[in-house]
Amino acid sequence: MSTLQVERIVKQFGDKTAVNGISFKAEAGEIYGLLGANGAGKTTTMRMVLGLIMPDSGSILYHGKPYSREQLRDLGYLPEERGLYPKVKVSDQVIYLARLRGVSAKEADRRLKEWLERFNVPEYYDKKVEELSKGNQQKIQFISAVIHDPSILVLDEAFSGLDPVNVELLKAAVKDLRDKGKTILFSTHRMEHVEELCRNITILHRSNVVLQGSLREIKKQFPRERVIVRLEDDRAIEGLETIAGVRSAAKLESGYEVLIDRPDAAQAILDHARQQGDVVRFELMEPTLNEIFIRSVGENIE
Numbered sequence: 001m002s003t004l005q006v007e008r009i010v011k012q013f014g015d016k017t018a019v020n021g022i023s024f025k026a027e028a029g030e031i032y033g034l035l036g037a038n039g040a041g042k043t044t045t046m047r048m049v050l051g052l053i054m055p056d057s058g059s060i061l062y063h064g065k066p067y068s069r070e071q072l073r074d075l076g077y078l079p080e081e082r083g084l085y086p087k088v089k090v091s092d093q094v095i096y097l098a099r100l101r102g103v104s105a106k107e108a109d110r111r112l113k114e115w116l117e118r119f120n121v122p123e124y125y126d127k128k129v130e131e132l133s134k135g136n137q138q139k140i141q142f143i144s145a146v147i148h149d150p151s152i153l154v155l156d157e158a159f160s161g162l163d164p165v166n167v168e169l170l171k172a173a174v175k176d177l178r179d180k181g182k183t184i185l186f187s188t189h190r191m192e193h194v195e196e197l198c199r200n201i202t203i204l205h206r207s208n209v210v211l212q213g214s215l216r217e218i219k220k221q222f223p224r225e226r227v228i229v230r231l232e233d234d235r236a237i238e239g240l241e242t243i244a245g246v247r248s249a250a251k252l253e254s255g256y257e258v259l260i261d262r263p264d265a266a267q268a269i270l271d272h273a274r275q276q277g278d279v280v281r282f283e284l285m286e287p288t289l290n291e292i293f294i295r296s297v298g299e300n301i302e
Ligand SMILES: Nc1ncnc2c1ncn2[C@@H]1O[C@H](COP(=O)(O)OP(=O)(O)OP(=O)(O)O)[C@@H](O)[C@H]1O
Pocket: 013, 016, 017, 018, 036, 037, 038, 039, 040, 041, 042, 043, 044, 045, 080
């Protein structure tokens, strides 16, 4: 049984269909990626999963059961718009939120201190939220989302606005939660985060699913159209563009990047390069998720 099972959910706002019959399943111990350009329907889907708004039709099952008030305690949410009270002390705020979700004050206090240590900010315990930088407020918001140890965690743009060190810190925390068996629904515009974290993904476009499945399988479905080739001492390779099936060739730091539109061109490129020197790198590259996204949606995610 899947931890989270979303079946053909639909949501309209007036004339506007925000989500048009989306289905997916996420299992324990997985980070599930929800991708789409601005306005594709990610946040609306997440808000339905959280029970904040109800689908007009379709169903959502949690551990095989429909939504109930008790379910709330088992859900954690990091919203895209951060929602902490600026004037309230970090400890008062986080412990209050944990108590609402059934954790004793003593236990919440212990967990909060543990998380603050982990994020290298124990001194924030007594600070007001407004005294913290945006990135550090986000750490507190993340702690608020997980303090009650939910089995389903919904992270909307979890790493936006963080510096690279803090991205790594939060990313490691997310991976740990996954390894502890949590189910994590994860939305982002950063494809490299999806490539690193998500096993399965859904790409939404204008309220509909355009691509869905395991990242591995999806990558296999798309042709390999990029070859990287490099000669010893970075020697120039003449005439790559004249090979049949080559669309373009450009010299990059990593070697020549050659775009091809038929598979047999790759071997011809290797033969061609060999005639001009010793080949030290030759790779037929998998498409990046960014390339797949642009092909599926016809526009960039940004
Ligand atoms: N409360 C609402 N009332 C009216 N329209 C809404 C409401 N919430 C969302 N929409 C519309 O539904 C569509 C999907 O919005 P949603 O916020 O789910 O997209 P998103 O994929 O999360 O986008 P982003 O990447 O910009 O956060 C948009 O066209 C949006 O304007």
